[in-house]
Amino acid sequence: DTAVSQTPKYLVTQMGNDKSIKCEQNLGHDTMYWYKQDSKKFLKIMFSYNNKELIINETVPNRFSPKSPDKAHLNLHINSLELGDSAVYFCASSPWDLNNEQFFGPGTRLTVL
Amino acid sequence: SQQGEEDPQALSIQEGENATMNCSYKTSINNLQWYRQNSGRGLVHLILIRSNEREKHSGRLRVTLDTSKKSSSLLITASRAADTASYFCATPHDRGSTLGRLYFGRGTQLTVWP
Numbered sequence: 001d002t003a004v005s006q007t008p009k010y011l012v013t014q015m016g017n018d019k020s021i022k023c024e025q026n027l028g029h030d031t032m033y034w035y036k037q038d039s040k041k042f043l044k045i046m047f048s049y050n051n052k053e054l055i056i057n058e059t060v061p062n063r064f065s066p067k068s069p070d071k072a073h074l075n076l077h078i079n080s081l082e083l084g085d086s087a088v089y090f091c092a093s094s095p096w097d098l099n100n101e102q103f104f105g106p107g108t109r110l111t112v113l
Numbered sequence: 114s115q116q117g118e119e120d121p122q123a124l125s126i127q128e129g130e131n132a133t134m135n136c137s138y139k140t141s142i143n144n145l146q147w148y149r150q151n152s153g154r155g156l157v158h159l160i161l162i163r164s165n166e167r168e169k170h171s172g173r174l175r176v177t178l179d180t181s182k183k184s185s186s187l188l189i190t191a192s193r194a195a196d197t198a199s200y201f202c203a204t205p206h207d208r209g210s211t212l213g214r215l216y217f218g219r220g221t222q223l224t225v226w227p
Contacts (some may be wrong), residue, residue, distance in 0.1 A: 004155070033215075041199055043156075043217040056214055090155055099144060099207035100215055104155035 003027050006091050006105040009086070011083055013113055020077045021108045023091030029103070030096040031055075032074035034066060037088045049074055050096055081112045116119075116146075117218035124222045132189040134138070134221040136202030144203070145178055147184050147224040150199045150220070159187075159200075192225045 004025045013019055027033060033056075034046040047066040048056035054066070063079045074091060091105040117138040127147055132149040137144070144163045148156040162169045162185065169176045172191040179223045189196055 041150075041220050041222075043201065045214060048214070057154055092156075099147065099160050099161060101161060102156075102203075103158065104148075106155045107153075 004093055004103050004105040005092060006089075006108050008072045008108060010109050010111075012111045012113065015081055015083060017081050018077070018079045019081060019087065019110070020075055021089055021091075021110075022073070023095040023105055024073050025091075025103070025105075026072065027093055027103060027104070029093040030062075032068065032071070032093050033092040033094075033102065034074065034076050035090040035092060037090060039087070047074075047076075056099060078110075083112050086110055086112045117204055119200065119202055119218040119221040120150060121221060122219070123222045123224070125226065126192055128192060128194055130192055132192050132196070132223055132225070134187045134200050134223070136185045136187070136218055138185075138202070138216075139183065142180075145176075146203045146205075146215075147176060147185075148201045148203060148217075149172075150201065151172050151200070152219060153220075156201065177188050189223075192223075194225050194227045195197050197225050 007022050031050045033048045039041045046060045049068045051071050052068045067075045088107045088109050090107045092102040096104040097110045117136045120135045146161045147159045150156045159178050160171045164174045169219045173190045178185045200220050201217050201220045202219045205215050
């Protein structure tokens with residue numbers, strides 16, 4: 001009955017590889033997000049989708065491409081991985097309202113060697 | 114930037130003591146939220162306080178908001194070892210063009226010793 005789920009939980013890969021992280025929410029929310037949390041725990045938004053439409057696209061390298069096949073799923077594909085991409089990536093969802101209370105997934109720890 | 118900043122960065126107390134964390138932000142808000150993150154886990158929403166509220170309670174949590182000073186505090190009373198976590202304040206942007214954006218501070222790491 002997990003509300004926001006992400007796979008995989010851990011991802012270890014070599015520089016230059018392409019990888020994907022999947023996210024699904026069963027809360028019926030309209031909006032989904034990807035955040036990156038660095039080693040100092042700073043949480044920065046990367047992307048946001050509302051009803052499969054991209055609404056927030058922060059200054060993120062174009063090696064990162066989000067895909068939303070439906071409003072319950074938001075996947076993150078990363079091309080040509082670099083050492084600096086190592087971080088914990090969190091997916092979140094929220095209703096589309098001004099409260100913007102967000103529900104987070106458990107995170108995916110990406111390590112690029 | 115509307116980013117919130119928590120203070121202190123780290124707080125270490127004994128079980129049973131109260132823990133107070135502060136958050137300051139920069140521009141107008143319609144609400145402020147506090148989240149908790151246990152080690153290795155995702156963030157969990159704790160409490161939301163609206164801009165027209167000054168204080169809100171939820172169990173052992175008490176949140177205050179002072180919009181004139183652009184600051185908020187989170188008080189955890191009678192702390193327990195299980196309260197050990199990072200605590201973040203977050204403010205949503207209240208303008209339509211950036212609806213959905215939530216700004217997080219860098220968090221306060223709370224350690225509660227048994």
